[in-house]
Amino acid sequence: MTHSLPHRLGAEFLGTFWLVLGGCGTAIFAAQHVVDGKDTGLGVGFVGVALAFGLTVLTMVYAVGHVSGGHFNPAVTLGLAMGKRFHWKDVPAYVVTQVVAGLVAGVVLFVIASGKEGFDAGAGFAANGYAEHSPGGYSLMAVLLAEIILTAFFLYVILGATDERAPVGFAPIAIGLSLTLIHLIAIPISNTSVNPARSTAVAFFQDGATAQLWAFWVAPIIGALIAGATYALITGVERAGVDVEGVDQP
Numbered sequence: 001m002t003h004s005l006p007h008r009l010g011a012e013f014l015g016t017f018w019l020v021l022g023g024c025g026t027a028i029f030a031a032q033h034v035v036d037g038k039d040t041g042l043g044v045g046f047v048g049v050a051l052a053f054g055l056t057v058l059t060m061v062y063a064v065g066h067v068s069g070g071h072f073n074p075a076v077t078l079g080l081a082m083g084k085r086f087h088w089k090d091v092p093a094y095v096v097t098q099v100v101a102g103l104v105a106g107v108v109l110f111v112i113a114s115g116k117e118g119f120d121a122g123a124g125f126a127a128n129g130y131a132e133h134s135p136g137g138y139s140l141m142a143v144l145l146a147e148i149i150l151t152a153f154f155l156y157v158i159l160g161a162t163d164e165r166a167p168v169g170f171a172p173i174a175i176g177l178s179l180t181l182i183h184l185i186a187i188p189i190s191n192t193s194v195n196p197a198r199s200t201a202v203a204f205f206q207d208g209a210t211a212q213l214w215a216f217w218v219a220p221i222i223g224a225l226i227a228g229a230t231y232a233l234i235t236g237v238e239r240a241g242v243d244v245e246g247v248d249q250p
Contacts, residue, residue: 003067005093011064012094013101015072019056020105020201026052027126027191028113050183053192058176065172073195074098075220079155082228095197102201110205125202127209128193128216136188143190144219150182151194151223159231194220 003011030052032043044052061070069086071077074095080086113119127133130143138146154175160166161174179194186192193199199216203209232238 005090008068009093009097011068012071012097015060015064015070016098016101016197017105018060019053019072020102020198021108022056023049023053023198024126024202025109028109046187047184049187050180053183054176054180057179058172061172061175072098074197075151075195075224076155076158078221079224079228082225083159083231085159098197099200102197106201106205121205122207125206126191127202127206128191128199129209129212130190130215133208133212134189135191138189140215144215146186146189147193147216147219148223150186151220152227154178154182154194155224155227156231159227163237196220
């Protein structure tokens with residue numbers, strides 16, 4: 001069954017909103033637990049944040065992936081279009097919806113976070129960055145390389161896990177776990193983007209983040225396009241015209 005574009009966009013909105021709310025929300029509220037200026041040690045840390053991002057994608061791909069394909073990410077949409085698994089004509093609508101959904105989730109997070117006395121979003125709001133804004137102080141070149149490679153492999157997993165010969169019903173698990181692994185690798189490097197909508201969602205609240213936002217559009221998109229262009233060449237699997245939920249495109 002092929003769903004109408006408005007319904008597919010609605011599904012993309014829900015999924016992207018949940019990704020930003022759950023992933024960035026965990027980073028903002030739960031990565032550390034500070035009371036009276038002291039870390040209680042009860043925060044979830046990098047591992048918890050990585051799991052949160054993975055779980056948002058896993059749950060929403062199961063919930064609405066059969067409607068929209070479960071992209072929730074402009075880089076994924078562009079990579080699938082490059083791989084001939086998604087219509088280019090629908091790319092702008094998907095990307096705009098994803099970005100808007102992320103921004104709405106970012107505003108919700110800001111309103112919630114502002115409910116705590118002394119909160120300062122400018123000092124930290126789960127934004128991505130390089131150099132002085134990288135959690136580990138990694139250079140622009142290091143961040144770009146990491147984001148390109150990790151986004152490419154995220155697309156390879158999506159394209160492979162949704163193949164008709166892959167175990168039926170397990171694609172969301174593979175996709176969610178791959179995003180978790182990506183975050184385990186890259187949180188210290190760039191705070192992990194691999195998703196321009198996620199990066200845009202919180203960049204406007206943190207000092208210096210908007211000036212570096214370009215990198216988290218350019219690198220993920222390059223990685224996704226590389227994967228989309230090379231997956232069939234590398235694996236010999238050509239499924240042009242079949243979206244990731246396994247439905248023939250109209």
